[in-house]
Amino acid sequence: MSKEPLIAARGVWKFFGDFAALREIDLEVAAGTTLALLGRNGAGKTTLLRMLAALSSPSRGSVTVGGWSLRQSSARARLGIIGHGIWVYDDLTAQENLEFFAGLYGIPKPQPQIDRWLESTGLTRVRHSPAREFSRGMRQRLAIARAFFHDPDILLLDEPFTALDDRAAALLSGLVEQAHAGGHTVIISTHQLREALALATDVAVLDRGRLAFRGPNTPELQAPPEDFYRQFTEQNAG
Amino acid sequence: MNVLRAAFAIALKDLRVERRNREVINAAFSFALVVLLLFSFTFDPSGEETREMSGGLLWLVFSFAGVLVLNRSFARETSNDCLDALVAAPVPGAAIFLGKALANALLLLVLELACLPVFGIFYNVRWQVNFGWLLVVFVLGTWGFTVIGTVFSALTVNVRLRELMLPLLVFPVTVPALMASVQLTTALFSGQPIAPELLWLRLLVGFDLIFTLLGVALVETLLVG
Known part of the structure; x- marks a missing residue:
């Protein structure tokens, strides 16, 4: 890789009891890359992403962002995360949710940013209603605002389009494209x-906890799912 | 971000959520009232012996009601996976711990102050005599109980039998703080000066300091698996 890695996982193993969910992962991601992390169910994608998001620590090896351990607050401040949960408080209003996270991310006068994100997610009208009264789509859009509004330079998205309604999916696609265009x-x-392949500049494929492939996204990779995974898993078995 | 500022933000958020749904304070207060009422039927409220065990009785009620408060502390964060949001945020684990402990302690203190007049009526105890010192004891005893409880609440947040596990873990460790609180409260209810009991007060302060530092040091390991 020509550029200095922004994210580096080196010799990472993760054990749950005796089971190794990740096996000696070496993954470097340069700034400005859009990496599609692919793999079948149980391949270890979420485990690796949780580690990159500072939600889990490696059993062996290290994960750094910009050369810093993720236990450093400054490294975590650069991350914008959409995980399996929506990470918003049902008993707080949309405004209060964003105010709370603005406080945690040390944003001194967050109101203009909150206004902008509530506007772009179409939640301005319901800003003072508790999130529990929102429809599923509205909650998802609030989750997107929560993930993006501190202007992170690294986005970690775990199955981000799953269960999104059309409006939220379009919003998220646009934001990911904007983020990529913005470096x-x-x-x-x-x-x-x-x-994923339409958005990605690079591809990493996990197979049973191992990194089976890591490289640029090329037209040769555009294959139907069954063939796509077979080419790497057979390589890995061999 | 400053640890204390983040801790206050987290405590404020917890108190705001509690003000909205009142799921903890209503349950804990109702429970405390029922126990106080049942005990008042069991003991003769005018008896001298009852007054001698008044501190123990009161802290027993506070402890049981306190477990209800502590049980929800981190469990509240499991809805929508909000605990992940806290762990991934650029705040130290110490801020999460202190914020949670502060919110728990304030909720428990409100509960204790609400129970005190009821206790005074049921058990014929003159709690107003040394109220200033009593407040100091309540604050120190409650902080000691909640720091331990908050650590174990974080530890048991993903345990299936959390409601059962938490008291089993919390009560043995909080024995020194509870003993000191009971001794001091009983002495103050009897109208005695605090001076002969200063050793218990020192023990309570030492307990609070040691376990606060331990909690601050341990919580990050507990939260990041």
Whole structure:
């Protein structure tokens, strides 16, 4: 890789009891890359992404962002994360949710940013209603605002399009494209190959906890799912 | 971000959520009232012996009601995976711990102050006599109980039998703080000056300091698996 890695996982293993969910992962991601993290169910995508998001620590090896351990607050401040949960408080209003996270991310006068994100997610009208009264789509859009509004330069998206309604999916696609155009680094873990390969500059494929492939996204990779995974898993078995 | 500022933000958020749904304070207060009422039927409220065990009785009620408060502390974060949001945020684990402990302690203190007049009526105890010192004891005893409880609440947040596990873990470790609180409260209810009991007060302060530091040091390891 020509550029200095922004995200580096070196010799990473993760054990749950005796089971090794990740086996000696060496993965470097340069700034400005959009990486599609692919693999079948149970391949270890979410485990790796949780580690990159500072939600889990490696059993062996290290993960750094910009050369810093993720236990450093400054490294975590650069991350914008959409995980399996929506990470918003049902008993707080949309405004209060964003105010709370603005406080945690040390944004001194967050109101203009909150206004902008509520506007772009179409939640201005319901800003003072508790999130529990929102429809599923509205909650998802609030989750997107929560993930993006501190202007992170690294986006970690775990199955981000799953269960999104059309409006939220379009919003998220637009934001990911904008982030990529703005030189931000994006890692998307997903089963939706076509969408991921359309967005990605690079591809990493996990197979049973091992990194089976890591390289640029090329036209040769555009294959139907069954063939796509077979080419790497057979390579890995061999 | 400054640890204390983040801790206050987290505590404020917890108190705001509690003000909205009142799921903890209503349950804990109802429970405390029922226990106080049942005990008042069991003991003769005018008896001298009852007054001698008044501190123990009161802290027993506070402890049981306190476990209800502590049980929800981190469990509240499991809805929508909000605990992940806290762990991934650029704040130290110490801020999460202190914020949670502060919110728990304030909720428990409100509960204790609400129970005190009821206790005074049921058990014929003159709690107003040394109220200033009593407040100091309540604050120190409650902080000691909640720092331990907050650590174990973080530890048991993903345990299936959390409601059962938490008291089993919390009560043995909080024995020194509870003993000191009971001794001091009983002495103050009897109208005695605090001076002969200063050793218990020192023990309570030492307990609070040691376990606060331990909690601050341990919580990050507990939260990041």
